[in-house]
Amino acid sequence: MTPIKSPKKLIEVALPLDDINVAAAREKSIRHGHPSTLHLWWARRPLAAARAVIFAQMVNDPGYQRELGYGVNKKEAEIKREKLFDIIRELVKWENTNNEEVLQRARDAIWESWRETCHLNRNHPQAAELFNPEKLPAFHDPFAGGGAIPLEAQRLGLESYASDLNPVAVMINKAMIEIPPKFAGQKPVGPLPAGEKQQNMMEDWSGAKGLAEDVRRYGHWMREEAFKRIGHLYPKVEITPEMVAQRPDLKAYQGEELTVIAWLWARTVKSPNPAYAHVDVPLVRSFVLSSKKGKEVWVEPVIDGDSYHFEVRSGEPTIDAIQGTVVRSGGTCILSQTPISFKYIRNEAKDDRMGLKLMAVVAEGKSGRVYLSPTPNIEAIAKSAKSDRFTETEISHWPGRTNVVEYGMTKFLDLFTQRQLVALTTFSDLVQEAREKAIADAKKAGLADDGLGLAHGGKGATAYGEAVAILLAFSIDKMADLGNSLVRWEPVAQCPRQLFGRQAIPMVWDFAEANPFSTSSGAWTTFVEGQSKAFAKSFLNVQPWFEGNATQADAATQSISSHKVVSSDPPYYDNIGYADLSDFFYVWMRRSLKTIYPELFSTMAVPKVEELVASPYRHGNKQGAETFFLNGMTKAMSSMAQQSHPVFPVTIYYAFKQSETKEDTTTSTGWVTFLEAVIQAGFSIDGTWPMRTENSSRMIGQGSNALASSIVLVCRKRLITADTISRRDFQRQLREEMPEALEAMIGGETGQTPIAPVDLAQSSIGPGMAIYSKYAAVLNQDGSRMSVHDALILINRAISDYLNPDGGSFDADTLFCDDWFAQYGWSAGAFGDADTLARAKGTSVDGVHSAGVIESGSGKVRLLKWSEYPSDWDPRDDSRTPVWEACHQMIRALNQQGEAAAGALLARMPEQGEPIRQLAYHLYTLCERKKWAEEARAYNELIGSWHAIVAASHDTGHRDEQIGLEL
Known part of the structure; x- marks a missing residue:
C-alpha cells in the first residue's frame, strides 16, 4: 500500500499558547454580540480557542520537510512558524472575530498548506478522492453541542458539518452554520413597527443584518398581538x-x-x-x-x-x-x-x-x-x-x-405558574403566525419561492419565513428561562435571574415572576431586541458561499466524518446531564417548530438512551454507567479514527478534573474511562495543550473541584505496526521524557506563561499518555496489559517526583520546612520531632530559626505563615535565605502589595526564581491533596501571576541599571 505523506501540523509542534489563552479568558466575559447569547447551552468552548485549534490543525508546520526527508533551514522554519503564530495572535482577538482581512490571511495559509499536501500526494492511488487541490476537505464535529467549533470552521472557509443526538443542540447549530449563509445579504421584508420610520433606504443589509432586523420586526408584532390577547392579566x-x-x-x-x-x-x-x-x-x-x-x-x-x-x-x-x-x-x-x-x-x-x-x-x-x-x-x-x-x-x-x-x-x-404558562403558550402560538406573515411578506417583497422549507433545502420565501420563526422560537426559550417559578430575585442588581445559572434545576422558595410586557429583564422586547442584535453582530461576515449542515446523529454510529477534518468537545462523563436539562427547552421548541422540522421533533422528549453520559440512574449503578460510557465513547472515537481525513490529526477537548486522591496519586473515573476509550479506539495521543476555556471564577477556592483549562488532545490513528513495551521500559521513558515536558509546561526558559498549578496535574497527563498510547500495549510483569488507570498512577508519580524538593537541589532548610509542613501545616509540633527531622535533612532547628521561617519555644516548633513575614525584608541583606523563605516572601509581597512589589523583590534575588516556582508547584499539589484550599490558593495565585511578576522584575532591574549608570 502506498503510504500517505502527512506533514506534521502546527498543532503537533508549537502554539502561541499565551495569546490563545488570554483571548479565550477575555471572551468568557463578553456577552453582547456573542453567538452564545442566541440560545443557552452548557460548557461552550470559546470561539478564540476553537478558531486557533482548527487553524493550527490544518496548517503544516514549516519544519515538516525534515520529517519527509527534504532539506530545510531550521532558522527559516522558525521564521515561517512565527508568521503563522502572528496569524493566530490576530485571529484569536475578539475584535477580529468578523475581520475579513485577518480571516482571509488565515484562509490563505490553510489553502497554501492544503495545496502543499496535495502536491506531496499527487501520485497516491486515492489522490482524486482525498487530495483535490481545488477543494478544501470539509469539517465535522460529531458532538456539536453549542456550535462554537463548527462555526469557527465555517468562518475559516471550510464546509462545516455539525451533528448531535440532542435536537436542541441541532437547532442551535442550524442557527449558527446552516441558516445564516442561506440569507446572507437579504433585505428585511417585514413592515416597520408602528411609529418607526425607515432610517436609510440604502441601509447596509450585508451578512445576517436583514434577517436579524426581521426577527426584531416580527417580534414586535408578536408583542402587540399578545398584549391584545392576554394584556388583561398584566395590569399596571x-x-x-x-x-x-x-x-x-x-x-x-x-x-x-x-x-x-x-x-x-x-x-x-x-x-x-x-x-x-x-x-x-x-x-x-x-x-x-x-x-x-x-x-x-x-x-x-x-x-x-x-x-x-x-x-x-x-x-x-x-x-x-x-x-x-x-x-x-x-x-x-x-x-x-x-x-x-x-x-x-x-x-x-x-x-x-x-x-x-x-x-x-x-x-x-x-x-x-x-x-x-x-x-x-x-x-x-x-x-x-x-x-x-x-x-x-x-x-x-x-x-x-x-x-x-x-x-x-x-x-x-x-x-411554571398558570400565568407564565398562558404567556408562553400565547407567544409560542404567535411564532407560527409570524412565520406565515413573514412568508407572505417575503413573497410581496419579491423573494422567489421554491415552496420548500428549510428541512428540504429551501432557500426561498417559505424557508425565509421559517428562519425568522426559528430565531423567534429561541426568544421563547429565553423567556422560559426567565419566566418560570425557579427564578430568583437578585437584590443587588434588582432584577430576576434566570433559572440556569448552573447546570441544574434546583429548588427555589421565593421567586420573581417577570412581566413580559415591561421593558426590563424578563420582557419579550428585551429578548427579541437582544436576539436581533446578537444575530446581526455574530454573523457580520457570513458569506453566501459559506456551506453548513446541522444534523441529528449518534456520534457512535454516524458516517458524516468520512474524509473530513474532525474537532470535537465530547461529554464529560457524568458532569452535565445535557438531555435531562435541555428537555426544559425542548418542550417549548417542539411546540413552536415541530411543523418546520417534524422528524427532528418527532419524540416527546430529548433522546436519552444513547446519550453518552455516565448516569447511574439510567444504567442501574455506577459500574453500569461507567461500562456504558466506555463502550459508547470507544465507538464514537473509533468512528472518528477510522473516518477522519488521514492527513489531519483529530483534536478533542476535555475538561474533567482529576478528583480522586489515593496514596498521593490523583485520578478520576471520568478521565480514566475517557482516555481508555480514546486509546481503545485506535488513537495515539500525540500532543496536548491546556487551553483557558473555563470561567476563572470556578477556580480553586470556590468550593468546587474545577478546572480553568480544557486539555486539547491532538490524536492520530495509531500505527498498525506499533510495538508493545514492558512496564519497566514505560517507566524508563517517563523518567527520561517527562522532566523536559514538565519544564516546558511550568515555563522553564521558554518565556511562556506557566500553567497554573491547579491545571498542572491535568495538563501533564498529555506527555505521559503520549508515551503510553503510541504503543500497541504496555505489558505488566505477568504479561497482562497495563490499564490506563495504572498508567495514570505512574504518570502522576513522575510528576510528583519532578516537583519534590528532595529530587532537586533545594537547601536543607527548605527540605526541613517542606516535610514539617506536610506533617503539621501551620500548626505547632514537638521540638523533639523537629530536631530529629532537621538532623535528617542536614540542618538544625536553631539554624532554621535563624533563617526566620519558624517560631521555636516552650518545646514547640511552628512554621510562620507568609502573612507573618517582615515586610521590610531584603534578600541582599540576608545571610541565610532558604528557598522556602524566598517563596513565602514573594507570596506576602504579591498579596499585600501586588505584582509590581513582588517583581521588585524577585529582581533582588533572580537566581531564586526557578526554585521558587518549582516549590510553589510542589506545595500547591501537596495542599490540594490534603484539601487545604486556602493554602493551595496562595501558591496557585503566585504561579498565575508569575509572568507579570517576571516582567515587573525586569523593569526594576532595568531601572536599577539606569540609576547605576547615572551614579
Whole structure:
C-alpha cells in the first residue's frame, strides 16, 4: 500500500499558547454580540480557542520537510512558524472575530498548506478522492453541542458539518452554520413597527443584518398581538391617595399607573403546628428586595393573630428579614416559630399542598425600582389565569441536579405558574403566525419561492419565513428561562435571574415572576431586541458561499466524518446531564417548530438512551454507567479514527478534573474511562495543550473541584505496526521524557506563561499518555496489559517526583520546612520531632530559626505563615535565605502589595526564581491533596501571576541599571 505523506501540523509542534489563552479568558466575559447569547447551552468552548485549534490543525508546520526527508533551514522554519503564530495572535482577538482581512490571511495559509499536501500526494492511488487541490476537505464535529467549533470552521472557509443526538443542540447549530449563509445579504421584508420610520433606504443589509432586523420586526408584532390577547392579566398598578397616605415616598407617583417589572412570590405550606394547621405559612430565603446602599428595601410579614400579610419597608433590614424563614436545616413557621423540616415540606408538596402567596410588586419608576405592598386584587388577577397543559413531559430525576422533583414538580410544566404558562403558550402560538406573515411578506417583497422549507433545502420565501420563526422560537426559550417559578430575585442588581445559572434545576422558595410586557429583564422586547442584535453582530461576515449542515446523529454510529477534518468537545462523563436539562427547552421548541422540522421533533422528549453520559440512574449503578460510557465513547472515537481525513490529526477537548486522591496519586473515573476509550479506539495521543476555556471564577477556592483549562488532545490513528513495551521500559521513558515536558509546561526558559498549578496535574497527563498510547500495549510483569488507570498512577508519580524538593537541589532548610509542613501545616509540633527531622535533612532547628521561617519555644516548633513575614525584608541583606523563605516572601509581597512589589523583590534575588516556582508547584499539589484550599490558593495565585511578576522584575532591574549608570 502506498503510504500517505502527512506533514506534521502546527498543532503537533508549537502554539502561541499565551495569546490563545488570554483571548479565550477575555471572551468568557463578553456577552453582547456573542453567538452564545442566541440560545443557552452548557460548557461552550470559546470561539478564540476553537478558531486557533482548527487553524493550527490544518496548517503544516514549516519544519515538516525534515520529517519527509527534504532539506530545510531550521532558522527559516522558525521564521515561517512565527508568521503563522502572528496569524493566530490576530485571529484569536475578539475584535477580529468578523475581520475579513485577518480571516482571509488565515484562509490563505490553510489553502497554501492544503495545496502543499496535495502536491506531496499527487501520485497516491486515492489522490482524486482525498487530495483535490481545488477543494478544501470539509469539517465535522460529531458532538456539536453549542456550535462554537463548527462555526469557527465555517468562518475559516471550510464546509462545516455539525451533528448531535440532542435536537436542541441541532437547532442551535442550524442557527449558527446552516441558516445564516442561506440569507446572507437579504433585505428585511417585514413592515416597520408602528411609529418607526425607515432610517436609510440604502441601509447596509450585508451578512445576517436583514434577517436579524426581521426577527426584531416580527417580534414586535408578536408583542402587540399578545398584549391584545392576554394584556388583561398584566395590569399596571395605580398609585392611589390611600397608598400615598401609608407611603409618603410614593407621592411623586400619585395618580399615575406604573408598569410592573415583576411580582415576587413566596411558596407556602400548612403550618406543622396544630394550632395553626389551617394557615399557609411562607417559605422565604430572604425578605430583602434591594440591598443597594442607601436604598435598602425589604418585606415585613405583619402578624395578626392567626393570620399575616406582607408590607414593603425601606431602610436597614432586620436580621429576620435577611435570614428569611428557610435555612439549610429547614424552615420556621412565622406564627409559632415551630421548625418545619424539609421532609415535611417535601411531603406537603408531593401531596399538592404547596401554595403561593404574593410578597411584593416591583414597578418601573422615574429613576429606579418602585416597591409596592401586595393587594388581594393584584394577587387575584395573577391567580385567575388558566392554561392548558399541552405536554406532560416528565423531569428525569438526577439527585443533586433536579431537586425540584423531590418537591412534587415532576413535569416540566410544573415549573411554571398558570400565568407564565398562558404567556408562553400565547407567544409560542404567535411564532407560527409570524412565520406565515413573514412568508407572505417575503413573497410581496419579491423573494422567489421554491415552496420548500428549510428541512428540504429551501432557500426561498417559505424557508425565509421559517428562519425568522426559528430565531423567534429561541426568544421563547429565553423567556422560559426567565419566566418560570425557579427564578430568583437578585437584590443587588434588582432584577430576576434566570433559572440556569448552573447546570441544574434546583429548588427555589421565593421567586420573581417577570412581566413580559415591561421593558426590563424578563420582557419579550428585551429578548427579541437582544436576539436581533446578537444575530446581526455574530454573523457580520457570513458569506453566501459559506456551506453548513446541522444534523441529528449518534456520534457512535454516524458516517458524516468520512474524509473530513474532525474537532470535537465530547461529554464529560457524568458532569452535565445535557438531555435531562435541555428537555426544559425542548418542550417549548417542539411546540413552536415541530411543523418546520417534524422528524427532528418527532419524540416527546430529548433522546436519552444513547446519550453518552455516565448516569447511574439510567444504567442501574455506577459500574453500569461507567461500562456504558466506555463502550459508547470507544465507538464514537473509533468512528472518528477510522473516518477522519488521514492527513489531519483529530483534536478533542476535555475538561474533567482529576478528583480522586489515593496514596498521593490523583485520578478520576471520568478521565480514566475517557482516555481508555480514546486509546481503545485506535488513537495515539500525540500532543496536548491546556487551553483557558473555563470561567476563572470556578477556580480553586470556590468550593468546587474545577478546572480553568480544557486539555486539547491532538490524536492520530495509531500505527498498525506499533510495538508493545514492558512496564519497566514505560517507566524508563517517563523518567527520561517527562522532566523536559514538565519544564516546558511550568515555563522553564521558554518565556511562556506557566500553567497554573491547579491545571498542572491535568495538563501533564498529555506527555505521559503520549508515551503510553503510541504503543500497541504496555505489558505488566505477568504479561497482562497495563490499564490506563495504572498508567495514570505512574504518570502522576513522575510528576510528583519532578516537583519534590528532595529530587532537586533545594537547601536543607527548605527540605526541613517542606516535610514539617506536610506533617503539621501551620500548626505547632514537638521540638523533639523537629530536631530529629532537621538532623535528617542536614540542618538544625536553631539554624532554621535563624533563617526566620519558624517560631521555636516552650518545646514547640511552628512554621510562620507568609502573612507573618517582615515586610521590610531584603534578600541582599540576608545571610541565610532558604528557598522556602524566598517563596513565602514573594507570596506576602504579591498579596499585600501586588505584582509590581513582588517583581521588585524577585529582581533582588533572580537566581531564586526557578526554585521558587518549582516549590510553589510542589506545595500547591501537596495542599490540594490534603484539601487545604486556602493554602493551595496562595501558591496557585503566585504561579498565575508569575509572568507579570517576571516582567515587573525586569523593569526594576532595568531601572536599577539606569540609576547605576547615572551614579
